[in-house]
Amino acid sequence: MVQIHIGPIRAQKGGELPLHFKENWSDIKRDGQHLGFVGLVEFSGKIGWTGESFLLRGRAEAEIEVECARCLKPNTIKIQSDILEEFLQTEHEVEHELLSEELEDADEWADEDVQWFSGSTIDLGEVVLENLLLAVPIKPLCSQDCPGLCPKCGHDLQQGDCGCEIEDINPGMEILRTLLDSD
Ligand SMILES: [Zn+2]
Ligand SMILES: [Zn+2]
Incomplete structure (x- = not known):
């Protein structure tokens, strides 16, 4: 996955660092199933330090192999996702768990669109992956008039x-x- 060291970003309060990466996720699996990424997943954007949190903005693009919902033939489609994610740091993993327990409504917590991390690196891979998977059509077609x-x-x-x-x-x-x- 894609680890970003927060030190250099935090040194630029209010500033932003450009961010580009290409990852080969063709072997990536979820629940034992290949997700079907073809070629390289590309992310282009920036990450900034607001003084309180880290903001990731950018666009991810990938090609993914899916089955046509009508003829069932595999075909490769292009997906893309505009990403805006906020990362908040906890000093320790334990602290985060305590914070979660303090909140009465666990669902409410899950709805909050903030990613928590601890330590000196942020893993961008997981959020980019999650965003891209949301961009996969539920009923993909090999062509509109299949x-x-x-x-x-x-x-x-x-x-x-x-x-x-x-x-x-x-x-x-x-x-x-x-x-x-x-x-
Ligand atoms: Zn027939
Ligand atoms: Zn088809």
């Missing part, structure tokens, strides 16, 4: 007509597919 698979025989309709009686052009089917796609 005809999908024949509902009868499973034939890939992009390869041509399979001859089944259910016609793709049938307006009834079109409505049905829209309904299926929008669930």
